[in-house]
Amino acid sequence: MTVYQATTSAPVNIACIKYWGKRDTKLILPTNSSLSVTLDQDHLRSTTTSRADPSFKKDRLWLNGEEEEIKEGGRLATCIKEMRGLRRQLEDQDASLPKISGYPVHISSRNNFPTAAGLASSASGFAALVASLAALYQLPTDASRLSLIARQGSGSACRSLFGGFVAWQMGEKADGSDSYAVQVAPREHWPDIHALICVVSDDKKGTSSTSGMQRTVETSTLLQHRIKHVVPERMQKISEAILARDFDTFARITMQDSNQFHAVALDTDPPIFYMNDVSRSIIALIVEYNRVAVANGGKLKAAYTYDAGPNAVIYAPKENIKEIVELIVKYFPQAEAFKDPFGLFGTQGVKGRVVEGFNEAVAKPFSVGAVKGLIHTRVGDGPRTLGAEEALLAEDGLPKKL
Amino acid sequence: MTVYQATTSAPVNIACIKYWGKRDTKLILPTNSSLSVTLDQDHLRSTTTSRADPSFKKDRLWLNGEEEEIKEGGRLATCIKEMRGLRRQLEDQDASLPKISGYPVHISSRNNFPTAAGLASSASGFAALVASLAALYQLPTDASRLSLIARQGSGSACRSLFGGFVAWQMGEKADGSDSYAVQVAPREHWPDIHALICVVSDDKKGTSSTSGMQRTVETSTLLQHRIKHVVPERMQKISEAILARDFDTFARITMQDSNQFHAVALDTDPPIFYMNDVSRSIIALIVEYNRVAVANGGKLKAAYTYDAGPNAVIYAPKENIKEIVELIVKYFPQAEAFKDPFGLFGTQGVKGRVVEGFNEAVAKPFSVGAVKGLIHTRVGDGPRTLGAEEALLAEDGLPKKL
Structure with missing residues (x-):
């Protein structure tokens, strides 16, 4: 049968x-x-x-x-x-x-x-x-x-x-x-886009996205402006950036839009917070990492984005992931060894360090467990x-x- | 001379x-x-x-x-x-x-x-x-x-x-x-407005308001909407609420505008954060305190507001301040006894407790020092x-x- x-x-x-x-x-x-x-x-x-x-x-x-x-x-x-x-x-x-x-x-x-x-x-x-x-x-x-x-x-x-x-x-x-x-x-168009997911510990049960987003629709006075006047242009520009493999523009829009999503969540009554102090510190690290790159005449090297929770997802060209893992581990020591699916670190493992010229005072180191784990992945297929x-x-x- | x-x-x-x-x-x-x-x-x-x-x-x-x-x-x-x-x-x-x-x-x-x-x-x-x-x-x-x-x-x-x-x-x-x-x-029009300032500990040097606000003007796509379409109406409505001694409306607008200010700071590139996890927890406490009041058929009893830093200022009619101090001290134990300029607590002192029906799970208790001090004051003269x-x-x- x-x-x-x-x-x-x-x-x-x-x-x-x-x-x-x-x-x-x-x-x-x-x-x-x-x-x-x-x-x-x-x-x-x-x-x-x-x-x-x-x-x-x-x-x-x-x-x-x-x-x-x-x-x-x-x-x-x-x-x-x-x-x-x-x-x-x-x-x-x-x-x-x-x-x-x-x-x-x-x-x-x-x-x-x-x-x-x-x-x-x-x-x-x-x-x-x-x-x-x-x-x-x-x-x-x-x-x-x-x-x-x-x-x-x-x-x-x-x-x-x-x-x-x-x-x-x-x-x-x-x-x-x-x-x-x-x-x-x-993905074959731009396979170089990798992602590092920082799994952030959170004690609080957040607002579900289903109920949270409708509260934003009902109470935020900024959301309508975002919908009508900001997103259409960003959709256009980020699509062009993807077609042109322009990471600098892709990163800038990605970070701006993550921030704006959390801004309209905060403009909700009562306000919705998904990011916590760990999330904010990861943002500070990526902002500083990019600042050093631009100060050296380069372009943006990484982009953070946050969904409806405290976890960071960091998009970057593959060549930058090693530095980014070192940076995150420097401030967020890990209980377990980094699972290194792309073999970036060989047998040495991750030491935790910052790039030259990095202002270490932009965040303070957290204790083990604040970032529970790191997952290295990349753009994939359907x-x-x-x-x-x-x-x-x-x-x-x-x-x-x- | x-x-x-x-x-x-x-x-x-x-x-x-x-x-x-x-x-x-x-x-x-x-x-x-x-x-x-x-x-x-x-x-x-x-x-x-x-x-x-x-x-x-x-x-x-x-x-x-x-x-x-x-x-x-x-x-x-x-x-x-x-x-x-x-x-x-x-x-x-x-x-x-x-x-x-x-x-x-x-x-x-x-x-x-x-x-x-x-x-x-x-x-x-x-x-x-x-x-x-x-x-x-x-x-x-x-x-x-x-x-x-x-x-x-x-x-x-x-x-x-x-x-x-x-x-x-x-x-x-x-x-x-x-x-x-x-x-x-x-002040003689509405002398009943009291304030509790929660001085929040912060390790990080924040962005100065002078430089921060200009970065918002230059990069936030939401600020212009706030300026043109949100603030004028709020100015009108909160002025009317003050003249009518309508604390419910006064509180609602005060909290919404604090949130929106922090929302446009977050919509800045790179984003600006002034509130930290302690600030967020105080918001959660006041939201829940108000929720209980409204669930019991009453109106809003307190309003939080945050300037360019993590400190909370809580406005409330005088009769609610005792409950609010008890609430804050329950979650943020104090190293020093509450200075009680209005003699609310007599000789018993502050125990730290929540009102009946309060969902204690909305925040977790912090350790001593997270809120470094409480200052009870009220509307004053010029x-x-x-x-x-x-x-x-x-x-x-x-x-x-x-």
Whole structure:
């Protein structure tokens, strides 16, 4: 008997132009366009197996081995329903196709990074879900078309359906049919963009991005100006910078837009803070690192960006990552040795040091644990279809024990 | 022989609508109007003695006993020159007046609060300087007229020439002649407004407000919107709230404008941070304290505001101050007993506790020293002319030894 099953993985993406605010909370239509870099699935990914089987009683989903309820009308149910609808259209057009759209599905999904890392897993998770259902249902794979559906699971998930540099065009229509992701450039266009994720310790439970962004829409008097007059120009300029591989402009806009996102969060009533003193110190280090570079006649060498949490993501050309790791470790000593996936440090390991001319007084050293870990990765590709040996469902249709 | 000398004190003021940005850096003309509460000189003040004497060799000034250079064309020189010019006009009109405008002056000024408290002393300092010269020169005392001159010493000093609730009208003219302070209401109108200053420890030297605000003017894409579209309406509404003694509206606008000032500082390139994790936690405490009040059918009970530093100033009706001190001390234990100038606590002292229904998880307790001290004060009066016994210059024209 045929097993209808597919396994895919999807990447994390970190925005340079931030998504913050919905004009339609049900369809997840944003108040502004956004742009992100897709990170390499070799390091960070969500993997999802979907199986359709007439013997299943109902649709079920497991996340990291724990079953999640698929609430009627909820985001998971919406994505599954939309994908099933596309399958049904195919079946209606081609009578030779097996009628698997009528079967219940079992879905098992895992992230290869710990939740404690504070990395948003909803983007890679919903992208992997949609990609895996697209493979299961053998849908013609137009990533922009799929991004319309992933968007309804989690807004930023739509950008994880592409590799490289990805724009989410906000669109104008009330039904959301023009609010989807497009690829600005594939990773092969600019593979030199690397990323260092600084996982920052935080005691406080922050405001969720879903509730936080709507409070900003309702109460910030600055957000409307950002939406109408700042983001459109930045989208244009950063896209041009990516096409021209102009890191200086890319970095400048990325940092400005991270700051502005946190500024409108602070302009919210009551105010929302995602960055803490550790985040602020990392900003001070990167500002000083860039200042030295520019003072020596060069250009910007790194760009920080912060999502809705205290973690820093530092984008930089590969050649600068070694200096940046040394810099961060100097101020934020690590409990564990740096995992060096690109072999930058050989056998010597990281010493912790600053570049010549660096003003060490811009921040004070923290104790071990303030930055819990460092992850070195780079721009990556879009969702991958994996072989049966990587499936997360066992023969019985339940999640494999790991 | 007649001694021409006068001693005055002037108050600190803390803005509710923040001044941030100059359209003319020499004349100190702001990009937006601002509004502040003058604090009681019984607790915080600058005191200045000015003497004019033909035996003096040149103008000299001492601040807290240390001589400061009066740089030609600098802010001190400008204020002294302008005041002397007003005196000369009087002398020209009335030949019976002694010609003291031609004498050099010696000026001694002291703040009764330590510099380490992190309270901006330039506002009270320049207000006391101008008020003391006005008394020395026996100028007709129109505080708005004097505020034009104090403004050229330090922008916010113009607001310290009035007691109560004070607006600095930005004006439009290029010569600055319509950029002065006016009193919205005297302290007697609403004497119930008290203030608790939380002096926050900070390791980092922050960006000076003079350089910081101009970087914001040059690089923030949000500041122009604030200036044109947000501040004018807030100035109108908070003035109405003061006249109506409407603390709820007063508090709401005060907190929103503090947040927006820090938001445009963050939208600056590179970003400027004045608040730290302690500041953020105090905000969380006041937000929760207000939430409980509103949940119980009441109105806002306190308003935080932050200037260009990590210190919190909490405005509240007098009846709430006891609860607020208990709340702050619960999370920020104090090394020294609370100085209780209004006798709120009797002999029991402060225990540190929260009001009923307060969610204690909104912040975590800090260790002793995170908040270095608490100062309880209230809305106060304008500059005071003091008796000769309070003079800060000795007979020899040099600062008295304290």
